[in-house]
Amino acid sequence: DAKTTQPTSMDCAEGRAANLPCNHSTISGNEYVYWYRQIHSQGPQYIIHGLKNNETNEMASLIITEDRKSSTLILPHATLRDTAVYYCIVRVITGANSKLTFGKGITLSVRP
Amino acid sequence: GAVVSQHPSWVICKSGTSVKIECRSLDFQATTMFWYRQFPKQSLMLMATSNEGSKATYEQGVEKDKFLINHASLTLSTLTVTSAHPEDSSFYICSARIYAISGTQYFGPGTRLLVL
Numbered sequence: 001d002a003k004t005t006q007p008t009s010m011d012c013a014e015g016r017a018a019n020l021p022c023n024h025s026t027i028s029g030n031e032y033v034y035w036y037r038q039i040h041s042q043g044p045q046y047i048i049h050g051l052k053n054n055e056t057n058e059m060a061s062l063i064i065t066e067d068r069k070s071s072t073l074i075l076p077h078a079t080l081r082d083t084a085v086y087y088c089i090v091r092v093i094t095g096a097n098s099k100l101t102f103g104k105g106i107t108l109s110v111r112p
Numbered sequence: 113g114a115v116v117s118q119h120p121s122w123v124i125c126k127s128g129t130s131v132k133i134e135c136r137s138l139d140f141q142a143t144t145m146f147w148y149r150q151f152p153k154q155s156l157m158l159m160a161t162s163n164e165g166s167k168a169t170y171e172q173g174v175e176k177d178k179f180l181i182n183h184a185s186l187t188l189s190t191l192t193v194t195s196a197h198p199e200d201s202s203f204y205i206c207s208a209r210i211y212a213i214s215g216t217q218y219f220g221p222g223t224r225l226l227v228l
Contacts, residue, residue, distance in 0.1 A: 032215070043205045043219035044113075044156065079210060087155075093215035100207070100217055102156040 003029040004088045005104055007034065011109040020106055022088030025069040030092050033064060034100065035073045044102075053077040078110045084103065115139055116208050120222035125196055126228055133191045133223045135206030141186035142208035146217065147179070150203040162189055196227045 003058055005023040012018040024033065032051050037045040048055055048062045050071075054061045062075040087105040092098045125131050135145060143164050148156040160176075162168040162183035170176045170228040178200075182194040189208075193200055205222040209215060 025120075033210065034216075035178045036219075038156075041203075041222070041224075043116075043118075046216055046218055066204075091215070097217050099158055099161055101158065104155050 004090060006086075006088055006103065006106040009107040009109065011111055012078050014080060014110055014112050015077055017061040018082065018108055018110070019056070019109065020073040020075075020086050021070065021087075022073070023028070023070045024090045027068050027090050027093075031090045032060065032093050033068075033071050034089045034091060035060070035062065035086060035103075036089065036100075037082075037086045038105070039081075039084045047086075078108075078109050080112065082108065084108060085109045114210065114216075114218040116206065116218050116220040118204075118206055118223050119219065120223060122224040122226075123221055124226045124228065127165045127197050128195055131193045131196055131225060133193075133204055133206075133225075135208070136222075137187045137208040137218075140208075140210050142210065143186060144209045145183055145189040146207040146209075147181060147189075147191050148205045148207065152204060156205060156218075159191075163185070193225065196225070198227045202228045203224055 012077050024110045032049050034049040037048040037104050038044045064071045085105040117136045119134045140155045145162050147159045150156045158171050159174045160170045162181045164183050164186050169183035184190040194213045203222050206220045209217050
C-alpha cells in the first residue's frame with residue numbers, strides 16, 4: 001500500500017471547521033483513501049473513505065484532489081470530543097494486500 | 113451497525129500464564145479479522161490476519177507459536193497469548209471486515225493486557 005504523510009499535530013477552536021491534510025503522492029489507481037480516528041485508550045473509529053470523488057457522511061467530508069495525490073478530511077463543526085489521533089490510510093479494497101497499515105497519524109486538539 | 117466487541121477489556125496476569133482474548137462481530141459476518149497491538153505512544157501494528165476456517169497469516173517478526181489465533185466462525189476470532197511475559201503487556205485491538213460488502217474494517221474497543 002502507498003504511504004501517506006500527515007502533519008504531526010494541529011489544533012482548532014471548538015465550533016470551527018477542522019481541515020486535516022494528507023499527502024499520498026504514490027497512490028495507485030485501485031487504492032482507496034481511508035480515514036480513521038483513535039480517541040485515547042479506545043479502538044480506532046472508521047470515519048470515511050473514497051476513491052476519487054469527494055465524499056460526505058454524518059461525521060465528515062473527504063476532499064480528494066483531482067490527481068489523487070492528496071486529500072483533506074473536514075470536520076465541519078469540531079467539538080471537544082473530536083480531540084483524537086486521525087489516521088489517513090490508503091489501501092486496495094479487496095484481496096490479500098487489503099489490510100490497513102497505520103502510520104503515526106495527526107493529533108487534533110480541539111480547544112474550547 | 114458494524115459493531116465489534118472484545119472481551120475482556122482488560123486483564124492482569126502472572127508471567128508464564130496464557131491469556132485468551134475474544135473478538136466478536138455483533139451484527140455482521142466477518143470473513144476476515146485482524147489483530148493489532150499498540151504500545152504506549154505508538155501507532156497500531158498489525159500482528160496477523162485471519163480468515164474464517166483457515167490458518168492465520170502473521171506479519172514478519174510476530175511469533176505464531178506465541179500468539180495463537182483461531183477464527184472458527186464468521187463472528188468470532190480469538191487471540192491467545194501463550195506463556196505471557198511482561199514485554200507482552202500492550203493494548204490488543206481486533207478488527208473485522210464486513211463480509212462481501214466492502215473492504216471497510218471496523219475495530220473493537222481493545223483489550224489492555226498487563227503481565228506482572
